[in-house]
Amino acid sequence: EGREAAQRLVNLVGEGQRLLGNALVALSELRCNLGGPPPRPLHLARPLPHYGPPLLLQQAAIPIQVGEG
Numbered sequence: 001e002g003r004e005a006a007q008r009l010v011n012l013v014g015e016g017q018r019l020l021g022n023a024l025v026a027l028s029e030l031r032c033n034l035g036g037p038p039p040r041p042l043h044l045a046r047p048l049p050h051y052g053p054p055l056l057l058q059q060a061a062i063p064i065q066v067g068e069g
Contacts, residue, residue: 029045 030042031045032040032042034040
């Protein structure tokens with residue numbers, strides 16, 4: 001029983017690391033032009049082919065406030 005619980009824990013940690021890695025890859029594709037006037041939309045540097053049409057980040061605009069000074 002202890003061995004099975006340890007294996008489940010190792011599997012869950014591995015799955016968590018995989019999901020975190022996928023999230024970091026997706027975040028690394030986001031770009032924001034801080035030289036433009038607010039609101040500053042986020043853009044994808046390139047389309048993510050492994051995401052299908054339901055994920056429409058290409059058309060999303062998220063305002064970002066950046067303090068200057």
